[in-house]
Structure formats: structure tokens, C-alpha cells
Amino acid sequence: MAPAxxxxxxxxxxxxxxxxxxxxxxxxxxxxxxxNAVIRSVVMTARQYGWECVGIxxxxxxxxxxxxxxxxxxxxPERVQGITRLGGTILGTTNAGNPFSYPVRRRDGSxxxxxxxxxxxxxxxxxxxxxxxxIGGDGSLSIADGLARKGLRVVGVPKTIDNDLAQTxxxxxxxxxxxxxxxxxxxxxxxAASHRRVIVVEVMGRYAGWIALNxxxxxxxxAILIPEIPYDVRKVAAALRAREAAGQYYxxxxxxxxxxxxxxxxAVLERRAAGGERLGGIGExxxxxxxxxxxxxxxxxxxxxxxxxxxxxxxxxLISLRFGAAAVRALAEGRSGVMVAxxxxxxxxxxxxxxxxxxxxxxxNSDTVRTARGLGICFGD
Numbered sequence: 565m566a567p568a569x570x571x572x573x574x575x576x577x578x579x580x581x582x583x584x585x586x587x588x589x590x591x592x593x594x595x596x597x598x599x600n601a602v603i604r605s606v607v608m609t610a611r612q613y614g615w616e617c618v619g620i621x622x623x624x625x626x627x628x629x630x631x632x633x634x635x636x637x638x639x640x641p642e643r644v645q646g647i648t649r650l651g652g653t654i655l656g657t658t659n660a661g662n663p664f665s666y667p668v669r670r671r672d673g674s675x676x677x678x679x680x681x682x683x684x685x686x687x688x689x690x691x692x693x694x695x696x697x698x699i700g701g702d703g704s705l706s707i708a709d710g711l712a713r714k715g716l717r718v719v720g721v722p723k724t725i726d727n728d729l730a731q732t733x734x735x736x737x738x739x740x741x742x743x744x745x746x747x748x749x750x751x752x753x754x755x756a757a758s759h760r761r762v763i764v765v766e767v768m769g770r771y772a773g774w775i776a777l778n779x780x781x782x783x784x785x786x787a788i789l790i791p792e793i794p795y796d797v798r799k800v801a802a803a804l805r806a807r808e809a810a811g812q813y814y815x816x817x818x819x820x821x822x823x824x825x826x827x828x829x830x831a832v833l834e835r836r837a838a839g840g841e842r843l844g845g846i847g848e849x850x851x852x853x854x855x856x857x858x859x860x861x862x863x864x865x866x867x868x869x870x871x872x873x874x875x876x877x878x879x880x881x882l883i884s885l886r887f888g889a890a891a892v893r894a895l896a897e898g899r900s901g902v903m904v905a906x907x908x909x910x911x912x913x914x915x916x917x918x919x920x921x922x923x924x925x926x927x928x929n930s931d932t933v934r935t936a937r938g939l940g941i942c943f944g945d
Contacts, residue, residue, distance in 0.1 A: 605888025795944025
């Protein structure tokens with residue numbers, strides 16, 4: 565095992581890390597390109613301090629349900645070799661394992677929600693885990709904040725393709741998702757133009773329009789509908805008819821899954837008993853509405869989970885590696901209850917309490933929105 569940092573830094577590191585011998589890593593919520601890069605960076609950086617690393621399978625299920633969740637995974641430099649380029653997460657993940665509201669099935673088949681956080685903390689102590697690096701989005705970091713408040717030493721790493729976390733300029737996974745969405749939309753220009761159709765492209769993003777906005781502008785969409793700007797379908801149709809009158813016989817409409825019509829409701833596929841909802845269906849709904857209003861043959865495409873897959877882009881790889889290393893440095897400096905955040909050109913630390921249960925939406929006066937309007941892109945308002 566490599567020695568700890570030398571010189572004055574070594575003295576400081578030893579003083580601040582005397583209680584740390586073993587740290588755990590967990591990946592929670594939806595998967596995103598860059599997760600494995602963070603894992604590798606944490607393991608390799610922790611090695612410089614002589615710390616042992618373990619991964620918790622399937623978020624916290626590996627500790628709460630070890631027989632089902634798979635328990636703990638030893639994370640050695642050999643185990644994480646070559647995983648930076650891989651999508652997904654070698655630890656597995658779930659968005660249904662909140663230890664503060666954990667679904668427990670009764671004998672009669674019904675499901676009740678129980679607070680198992682105290683049980684989880686006992687499991688950390690039993691496994692001699694001194695600190696946790698929690699990688700996730702809003703839900704996962706809210707859990708991390710709760711665990712930190714209960715005394716666990718925790719540092720969070722911001723992950724979501726939706727880019728909707730507060731206090732950081734960007735989250736890893738977003739650049740990969742936008743790059744792939746842009747490529748897909750560009751391909752749809754070809755078939756839409758060939759058949760003189762309107763094609764509606766639905767992308768992920770939940771209650772924020774970052775993916776739809778950035779990919780739509782980059783791929784020359786003609787209308788972009790985002791949650792931050794309730795739309796009037798008649799105005800969208802009017803913009804598409806105006807293109808037709810100008811001799812442009814096809815149109816591309818990009819819509820975020822959380823977009824909603826003015827005075828109407830979002831398209832919801834499922835309302836969950838544990839709270840929250842699964843969005844989807846807005847693309848199909850919009851295509852059906854636009855067809856009679858434009859007189860055009862209309863199709864819809866849902867990119868969905870395609871945006872989560874594949875290898876991370878160079879940007880996402882680099883920011884993931886930077887975040888992982890910064891998380892270990894935060895622990896070495898004696899910090900807890902913080903999230904690493906990109907504040908160009910550096911990575912800084914912000915309290916988890918300022919991140920948890922907060923969503924960063926697209927500002928209506930942002931330069932990208934203004935650029936889109938300048939390009940003549942319709943927002944339906």
C-alpha cells in the first residue's frame with residue numbers, strides 16, 4: 565500500500581484522519597455516466613492516506629438487506645482498474661431504498677414505510693466503517709444529509725443527468741446525456757425532412773429543463789418546451805405553421821418530460837406510495853395535439869433511459885475524477901455534512917443542508933434561453 569502524503573501535509577493528514585481507517589462508497593438513485601470514475605478516484609485517492617475502501621451494494625440495501633442486496637464489496641486498486649470509461653455503476657443502485665422511509669413488506673403482502681436509519685448506523689459501526697462517500701442526486705444527498713445529522717461522517721458527490729442540483733455549476737452525467745440527446749435529435753432532422761413531418765422528441769430532466777434546452781439549442785430544434793415555461797400548444801402549432809408557410813416543411817419539437825401546458829398538468833405515468841411520481845407521456849400527448857393543429861403527420865420519440873447509458877464523455881470523466889478526489893480530501897481535512905461542488909475553476913465544499921430537497925431550475929433570463937429566442941426557437945409562451 566502506498567504511503568500517506570509526505571512533508572507538512574502528511575502531519576496535517578495524520579492529525580485529521582486518526583479516526584479514519586475504513587470508508588464506504590454508495591451510489592444511489594438513477595444511474596449516470598461517470599459513477600465508476602468517481603468510485604475509482606475515491607479508492608485511489610484514499611489509498612494515499614492508507615484507508616481501506618468498501619462499496620455498499622445497491623445503495624444502502626447492501627447493509628439493510630445484505631442477503632438480498634449483496635452486502636459489501638472490497639474496493640482495491642485492482643478492483644477499480646479500467647472502470648473510468650464504463651457507464652453505470654459496479655456497485656448497483658436503487659431509487660427505492662431510503663433508510664428514513666424504507667419499504668417493508670408485511671406478511672399479508674401490503675407495504676409499509678419504516679425509519680431504518682438507526683439500524684443502518686448500527687450496521688456502519690458493526691462493519692467498522694468510519695466515513696461515507698455518498699454519490700447521488702437530490703434524493704440521495706437528502707439521505708446523506710440526514711445521516712450526517714445523526715452523526716455519521718459523510719461527504720456527498722453530486723450526480724444526476726438532469727443537472728438540477730443546487731450549489732454546483734454542473735453535475736456529472738449531464739454532459740454525456742446532452743451530447744447523446746443532441747446526436748439523436750440531429751438524426752431525426754433527416755427523417756423529418758424526408759417525410760415532411762413534425763417529430764416530437766421527449767427527453768428526461770424531471771422538473772428542470774436543462775437537457776431539453778441544451779440539446780434542443782445545440783441540435784437546431786424549432787421548439788423547446790421546458791418545465792420552467794408553461795406552454796400554449798396553440799402557440800407552438802402557430803410557430804410550426806409559420807415555418808411551413810416560409811417553405812420549411814418539417815419541424816423538430818424537443819419537450820422535457822416535466823413540461824406542462826399553461827393551466828394544465830404534467831404527464832405522470834405513476835404515482836408512488838413512498839412519495840414522488842414517475843413522469844412520462846408528454847411527448848405522445850403533444851404529438852396527438854399538434855397533428856390536427858398543424859395538419860402535419862406527427863411522430864413522437866422518447867429517448868428515455870438511452871440518455872443514462874454509455875461511456876461518459878471526456879468532460880464527465882474528468883469532473884467525476886475531480887469530485888472523487890475532492891471528496892477524499894474533504895474527509896482528510898476533517899469535514900462532514902458537505903458536498904463537493906464545481907465552482908470553476910475549482911471544486912469547493914458546500915453544506916449538504918443547502919443542497920438537500922432543493923432543485924436548480926433553468927433561469928428564465930439565462931443566456932441560453934435568450935440565445936434560443938434570438939435563434940427564433942419557440943418556447944410556447
